Amino acid sequence: MSVEDSEGGFSPPGIYEFFPVPLIIDGVTYFDRIMLVRLVAMVGLLVLFVLFVNRAKLLPTRFTSTIELMLDLVRTQVAEQILGVKDGRKFLPLLATFFFMIFALNITGVIPLLNIGGTSVIGVPLLLALISYVTFIVVGIKAQGVGGYFKSNLFPPGVPKPLYLLVTPIEFASTFIIRPFSLTIRLLANLIAGHLLLVLCFKSTDYFLGELLSGNAVGGFFLLTLVGGFAFTLFEILVAVLQAYIFTLLTAVYISGALHPEH
């Protein structure tokens, strides 16, 4: 990507941010900082939940009630509202895993020493989108049979016969091609954009502070970019929660559409 050094000595962040120098272990493994961040997030999540399970007694403490609040959000707002109580219970492990995994990996983008979201490169969003894709197709096939599922999706009832020539390719593309693609890109692009904005704010603050200390008055702008950095960090936290919620919600909607096509 060609960027111009318009501020002489300041290079804005680019796509290279997401490809740090790898620590190749034996010529086969590719392990870099982003992978390390993912492992740290995974260990943190596991420790959190082991602690929660060990302390979950009848009387909630402050810690357990926070985790219970988030679990309840997934169960009530997503699983039961979209899938109903019985099916919601069946798919709750999958949806809760999606929600907490995506939230944990997103939030590392604002944690001070980690500073890059685990979902900022395409591996994890692609994997999660593929899991979601395979899940709703398999659920649909199990519920309606192979022929029945494809018939109900590609040939929606209530459409006059000749229009099927137009509707079926559109339905096919929209259900089987665009869904996993948009799930991946939505999560990925939100995280990429957030990370680039944060890096821009903090890099500019550093640059302007350097200018101020060497006597250049334009360095006063560092206050602006610093406040911008704070504001964007809060916004990133919101985006982390929201993207996890939206991914889980959309997976639940697709599964519900596969189970009950008449909606």
Add this chain to the structure above:
Amino acid sequence: MDTTVLAGLTGNIATVGYGLAAIGPGIGIGVLVGKTVEGQARQPEMAGRLQTTMFLGIAFTEALALIGFAAGFVFA
């Protein structure tokens, strides 16, 4: 015949592309959230369901703006 360039613009067209890509979803999300607020004001007991549907709609429309953002990076 040599062509003379009278005026030129240099830089990355991906930024222009993203700017154009953000117009539609901006209008779309604005309409969507406005309608949701109106619906919640008319019928407060449906507020929860309306909010869920609003998030769903926002996810779909915002995906288009984000694909515009990502395409600028992919086609470097």
